[in-house]
Amino acid sequence: NLIADIDKDGKAELFGIVSNRSGNPSSPPTCFFLVGFRYAPGTLVPLYDAVQIGTDRPGIIGIADMDGDGKAEIYLRDRIYAAETGKLLATGSGSWDVDVSSGTVAVNITGDNKMELVVGTKIYGIPSLTNRNPAAPAALTLIQDMNLLSADKCFVKLANDPIEYGVDTHSATSVADVDGDGFLDVVISGALNSNIGKTAVFYWNVTKGTVSYFLPPDPTYINGWPWGTGRVNLGDANGDGKIDLSFVAGSQLFCLTTDGAGTGLVPLWATPRTINDSRSGVVAVSIYDFDNDGKPEMVYRDSQELVIIDGATGQNKLWSTICQSHTYTEGPVIADVNGDGATDICVPCAAAKFDVNDPIQQQALGEVRLFFSNANNWLPTRKVWNQPGYFVVNINDDLTLPFPQLDQGLVFSNGPCPNGLPGPQRPLNQFMNQVPFLSAQGCPVFPAPDLAYFGDDPANPGVDIDGDGVYNPAVVVTPPICGNLGIQAYFNIVNSGDLPITDNVPVGFFNGDPLNGGTYLHNATIAINNLQVGQTLVTPTINFNGPGTEFTLYIVLYSDGSLPLVINNTKECSIANNTYSVLIKPDPFTVTIEKVSDNFKCDNSAPDNGELRAHIFKGGVEVFDFSPYSFQWYNGIGTGSPIAGPAGTDYVITDRAEGDYTVVVTNTQKGCASDPVNQNIVRLGNDPDITINVLSDQTQCSPANGRLEAVIAGGNTGFTFEWFDISLNPLGIVGPIANNLTAGNYLVRVSKDGCIKISNPATVNGPQIPDAQGQVVQHIVDCSNLNSGVVKADALFNAVVQNPADYQFDWYYYDNATSTRGSILPPVHGSGQTRTGLP
Numbered sequence: 001n002l003i004a005d006i007d008k009d010g011k012a013e014l015f016g017i018v019s020n021r022s023g024n025p026s027s028p029p030t031c032f033f034l035v036g037f038r039y040a041p042g043t044l045v046p047l048y049d050a051v052q053i054g055t056d057r058p059g060i061i062g063i064a065d066m067d068g069d070g071k072a073e074i075y076l077r078d079r080i081y082a083a084e085t086g087k088l089l090a091t092g093s094g095s096w097d098v099d100v101s102s103g104t105v106a107v108n109i110t111g112d113n114k115m116e117l118v119v120g121t122k123i124y125g126i127p128s129l130t131n132r133n134p135a136a137p138a139a140l141t142l143i144q145d146m147n148l149l150s151a152d153k154c155f156v157k158l159a160n161d162p163i164e165y166g167v168d169t170h171s172a173t174s175v176a177d178v179d180g181d182g183f184l185d186v187v188i189s190g191a192l193n194s195n196i197g198k199t200a201v202f203y204w205n206v207t208k209g210t211v212s213y214f215l216p217p218d219p220t221y222i223n224g225w226p227w228g229t230g231r232v233n234l235g236d237a238n239g240d241g242k243i244d245l246s247f248v249a250g251s252q253l254f255c256l257t258t259d260g261a262g263t264g265l266v267p268l269w270a271t272p273r274t275i276n277d278s279r280s281g282v283v284a285v286s287i288y289d290f291d292n293d294g295k296p297e298m299v300y301r302d303s304q305e306l307v308i309i310d311g312a313t314g315q316n317k318l319w320s321t322i323c324q325s326h327t328y329t330e331g332p333v334i335a336d337v338n339g340d341g342a343t344d345i346c347v348p349c350a351a352a353k354f355d356v357n358d359p360i361q362q363q364a365l366g367e368v369r370l371f372f373s374n375a376n377n378w379l380p381t382r383k384v385w386n387q388p389g390y391f392v393v394n395i396n397d398d399l400t401l402p403f404p405q406l407d408q409g410l411v412f413s414n415g416p417c418p419n420g421l422p423g424p425q426r427p428l429n430q431f432m433n434q435v436p437f438l439s440a441q442g443c444p445v446f447p448a449p450d451l452a453y454f455g456d457d458p459a460n461p462g463v464d465i466d467g468d469g470v471y472n473p474a475v476v477v478t479p480p481i482c483g484n485l486g487i488q489a490y491f492n493i494v495n496s497g498d499l500p501i502t503d504n505v506p507v508g509f510f511n512g513d514p515l516n517g518g519t520y521l522h523n524a525t526i527a528i529n530n531l532q533v534g535q536t537l538v539t540p541t542i543n544f545n546g547p548g549t550e551f552t553l554y555i556v557l558y559s560d561g562s563l564p565l566v567i568n569n570t571k572e573c574s575i576a577n578n579t580y581s582v583l584i585k586p587d588p589f590t591v592t593i594e595k596v597s598d599n600f601k602c603d604n605s606a607p608d609n610g611e612l613r614a615h616i617f618k619g620g621v622e623v624f625d626f627s628p629y630s631f632q633w634y635n636g637i638g639t640g641s642p643i644a645g646p647a648g649t650d651y652v653i654t655d656r657a658e659g660d661y662t663v664v665v666t667n668t669q670k671g672c673a674s675d676p677v678n679q680n681i682v683r684l685g686n687d688p689d690i691t692i693n694v695l696s697d698q699t700q701c702s703p704a705n706g707r708l709e710a711v712i713a714g715g716n717t718g719f720t721f722e723w724f725d726i727s728l729n730p731l732g733i734v735g736p737i738a739n740n741l742t743a744g745n746y747l748v749r750v751s752k753d754g755c756i757k758i759s760n761p762a763t764v765n766g767p768q769i770p771d772a773q774g775q776v777v778q779h780i781v782d783c784s785n786l787n788s789g790v791v792k793a794d795a796l797f798n799a800v801v802q803n804p805a806d807y808q809f810d811w812y813y814y815d816n817a818t819s820t821r822g823s824i825l826p827p828v829h830g831s832g833q834t835r836t837g838l839p
Contacts, residue, residue, distance in 0.1 A: 001014065001016040001017075001061075001387075002014075002015050002386055003015070006071070007084070008400050013047065014038075014039075014044065015035065015036045015037075015063065015074055015083065016035055016061075017033070017035075017058055017061060019033070020033075028165055028166030029057070029165075031053075032052075032053045032054060032058050033050035033051060033053060034051040034053055034058075034086055035051075036083065036084075036086060047085075056096045057166075058076045058077060058102075059076060059103055059104075059170075060102055060231070060329065060388045060389055061074055061075070061388075062075050062076070062104065062106060062387050062388075063075070063083060063386075063387060063401065064394060064401055064403075065401040065403040066080065066106055066115045067115070067128070067403075068113070068403040068404065070403075071129070071132070072084070073089065073106075076104070077096055077101070078092030078093075078094055078100050078117070078122075078124065078140060079137075080117070080126070082133075084132070087133055087134070088137045089131075089132070089134060089137055090140055091138075091140065092119065092122075092124060092139075097156065097167065097169065097195060098156065098195055099122070100156065101119055101156060101171050101190070102168075102170055103171075103172025103329075103388070103389050104118060104119045104120070104173050105117075105118045105175045105389060107405065109175065109184045109206065114126055115405070117140065118173050118186055120171065120188050120190065121145055121147045121153075121154050121188065122142060122144070122146070123143045123144045123145075123186075124142060124143060125140065125142075126140070146186070150211040152192060152193065152213060153192070154188055154190045154200070154211075155191045155193065155195040156171040156191065157170070157171050157189070157190050157191040157227065158195040158196060159227045159228070169228070170189075170227055170230070170280075170282045170329055171188065171189045172188075172230075172231035172232075172329075173188055174186075174187040174231060174232045174431040175187070175431060176234040176243055176408055176431045177243070177408060177409040177426070177429050178234065178258060178262075179208075179258055180242070180243070180262070180409075180424075181207065182409050183207040184206065184409070185203065185207075186206060187203055187232045187245060187431075188201070189229040189230070189247065190202060190228065191228065192213065197223065198215050198223045199215065199216060199218070199223060199224025199225050199229060199249060200213045200215050200216075200224070201216065201229055201256070203264075205263050212263060212265050214245075214254075214256055214265045216247075218250050218252070224249060224250075225249040227250075228249070228282060229249040230249070230329060231247070231329065231331075231388075232245050233245070233247065233431065233432045233433060234430055234431035234433075235296070235431070236296060236311075237257075237287055237312070238268060238295075238296065238311050239420070240422065241421060241422040241423070242257060242258065243257075244268050244311075245257070245265065247285070249281060250277065250278075250281035251275055251278060251281065251302075252273065252274060253275050253314060254267070255268040255272075255298075255314055269315070273309065273314040273315065275300065275302040275307075276302040276303050277327050278303065279326055279328075280326075281327070282327075283327050283328070283331055284330065284331025284388075285298055285332075285432075286298070286300075286331055286332050286333075286432060287299075288381075289379060289419070289436065290308070290378045290379055291378070291379065292379045292419050292436070292445075293420075294419035294421050296311040297309065297311055298310070298311045298314065299332045299334065299345060300331070301323050301330075301331070301332055301347045302325075302327065303326070304322070304324055305320045305321060305324075306321050306371065307319070307320040308320070321371065323347060323350075323351070324349055325350070325366065326366075330348060330388070331388075331432065332345050333345070333385045334381060334433075335381060335385040335434060336380065336383045337370055337383075338370065341380060342372055343372065343378040343379060343380055344371065346368065346369070346370055347368075347369060348368050348369070350367060379436045379437065379444055380437045380447050382397060382434060382435060383397065384396075384397055384399065386399060389431075390432060390434075391432065392408075392427075392433075392435045393406040393407075393408055406428060407428070408426075409426050409429050410426065410429075411424045411442075412425045412440070412441055417441070417442075417444065419444060425442030425443060426442070427442045447497070447498035447499055448498060449495050449498070449501030449503075449531070449533075449571060450495065450496045450497030451501065451557055451578065452577040453474040453475065453491060453492065453494075453577065453580045454536050455491075456471055456473050456474065457474070458474065458475055458477070459582070461473075474491060475491040475492075475580055475582050476489065476491065477489045477553065477584060479584050479585060480546060480548060480586050480587065481587050481589050481619060482548075482667050482673070482674070483548065483589060483669075484619075485545040485546055485548045486543065486544075486546075487543070487553075487584065488542070488543050489541070489553070489555070490540060490541045491580065492536055492537070493536065493539065494534070494535070495531045495532060495533055495534065495537075496533075496534070497533060498533060499533065501528055501571055502528060502529050502530050503528050503571045505528055505557055505558060506523060506524075506557075506559060506561075507523065507526055507556065507559065508520070508523050508559030508560060508565075509553065509555055509556075510553070510554040510556065510561075511551050511554075513552070514554055514556060514565040518554055518563075520561045522542070522544030523559070523561035524544075526539050548670050549586070549671055549672070550583070550584065550585050550586065550672065551584055552583055553583075554579060554580070554581045555579070556578060556579050557578040557579075558578055559578075585672070586672045588672065588674040588675045589616055589617065589618045589623070589667070589674055590616070591616055591617075591664075591674040592614075592615045592677065593614055593615070593678070594612065594614075595679055595681065596611035596612060597609065597610060597611045598610055598658070598681050598683070598684045599656065599658045599681050599682070600684040601683075601685045601687070602685045602686060602754070602755030603687045608655055610655070610657060610681035611652065612652065612656065612661055612663075613651060613653075614651045616665060626651055628670075629651075629665050629668065630665070630668050631649055631651050631665055632666070633647075633649070633662070634648075634661065634676075635661065636659070636661075636662065637660045637678045638662055638676065639664060639676055656681050657683075658681050658682050658683040661678060661680075661681065662677065662678040664676050684753070685754070686755040686757075687755065687757060688713060688714070688750060688752070690711070690712060690750055690759040690760075691711045691759075692709065692710055692711075692747075692748060692759055692762035693711060694707075694708060694762060694764065696764075697743070697764050697765035697766070698743045698764055698765065698766050698767055701767055704740050704742040704743075705740065705741075706740070706742060706765075707739050707740075707764075708737070708741060708746055710748045710750065710759065711736070712750065716736055718752050718753075720751050721735050721750055723746060723749075724746065724749065725744060725745070725747075726744065726746065726747065726761055728747075743764050743765055743767075745762070745763050746762055746763075747759050747761045747762070768797070770807065771797070771799075772794075773794045774791060774793040775792055775794075776789070776790070787837045787839050789838035791834070792833055794833065795809075795833075804833045809831075809832055810824060811824065811829070812824050
């Protein structure tokens, strides 16, 4: 039987093989039918009338969406049926009693875009299955035939049981990547060289093109167990990371592994294990590491008991219970059958009053029984095992059919698992085994909540390390102000595990690594209520005292602060991510600089008198006790130019010139310092540079017209001006310009903001007086004309005759006897530089 949700309606459909028998109930079956059902409350409703298959036992059925069209196909032997109608869609042409396995596998073994049907020695391509109601079934296309590769051929093992089963074969196919090369291989139970040949198990390495086989010996039958072997289980039996082949043949349980080349078969166990099965001798086995110790266990149910043995040797019975059966091809199912989160072993059997030698109808006493760990300490697993030839990737968790199937050989990680299982990790690479609950690395894990810190690294402020587009530090700490002890902290945690968590989580806070000399600071409790998987939580703010110095804070979940460190963790799966460390630097106390005075002086040569004073504040309250503090002042902005002590190491700095100054205050007891702060001293008072420009000398005697102008470097704005002569007698002139000055030396007194400065003197030159040079142009040479004399005068500067037009010439009579000037010549003699008609 098998089960799958073929129409994705959330309800699974059930499929099976039924038979009818002639004569009495113990007679062999005469005909077989395919049936399908859907669930309805309290009953099962047939999907269609039973579909006749034929008189040969159809073997073990399977189901898959073979071509990815969203429709399910039932496959049995070399036939493919539409799951929804039972219509035969495709078929092969082999003989079921010769070379067609009773258990086949639908799997993508060639790497194309659809599955192939592996039928023992043959790999068939799937025809188009679009027509769900063909007039005749399509033909399967042979892709590869193992029997063409070797002189040793594989056939089905044909058995004849005239009492119960008739002529039949139970040879079956298993598929996995046996040698770990990344390609699927085929393992076949059958017979060597004919259908009545020696019982054999064949290993076909499809990619390498090699075939090897193993002949399981039987203590009674020279050709091996007459029914052949049970379907071969492919899984890691001893925890070495390699695929092993485990199967039953009669009353013996064998376990094989590959040789050094990976293409041959050798026994893994020193001897096969003897079991109780004198009936079919072809039951199936399963492998599971129940306690996740890296040492898998093997489970089988024979005719008398359900047994768990060690997988490494097969000789150690770890647990067993009475569980009797007439036996056929069935094996134990390992799954969370009842959905309670715990792993179960599901088998059909009877607990007592059962005689294996009684007729087959004795099986009516059988029951479906579940076994589980009463301590709930078995490694959890899936809720799914849907068909006899189950392999992990053939069915989804919701019982829908995957397409494409996941790669059985998918490598989750390359390293070893915590349980010691060596890498690479290929947890899906098995056949007829269950996969446990896995970590992201492909390692078996017990599902549990897992609290971890969540967010960006606070050591890199503003850097979005986790790439979510937001800077959100994992731990947020408000450090103490330097000199104080109080710390506030909250942090972000995430449930990165597999189950929700509700718990009161103790949290320990330590100064330094608690595993390496750290000391206890504080402990608190965080109440967590139903934190779902992937959900985050911001803790309340927790207040505690630190040492007041710079230190590394360790926050440890599930620690009550006890030292040596004790992790009180029973609710979650990992303590490795329960510790977070962050560097705590006390915030600098606040320092301000008061400008007591700027540098006020009127004379540049006067002593500087700027003064600054540092003030310390903690939490907005000024500190007046400076005994724990030291001060260092610097010239300029920054700490590149320290001012030597004692002047530069006091809380106040005096006699400073204009400029920038910086101070750093250090708490010498706690070793922490303020941020550098700076202040500026400016120059007040003035010692201006005064320039007096001569705008005009005195060029006329009256009114005097000399002019001077006072100019201040940087501008005259704000200055007052008062003018004086060289003897400091005030002229009564104010303002930058002095007008109406006679020839002489002058100075100006300039004042501003209480500062006074007297300039150097400036000179106004007097008027320029030319030299006069006269000459007789004409003497009196005519006695009849005594008024015929002519004189002329020139104006000279520096012996250079000047333009007479620029001068006024006034002529006078001169008394030679007394050497005095007489009266001015009358106009009758003319004007200008030349005079005529002189006597």
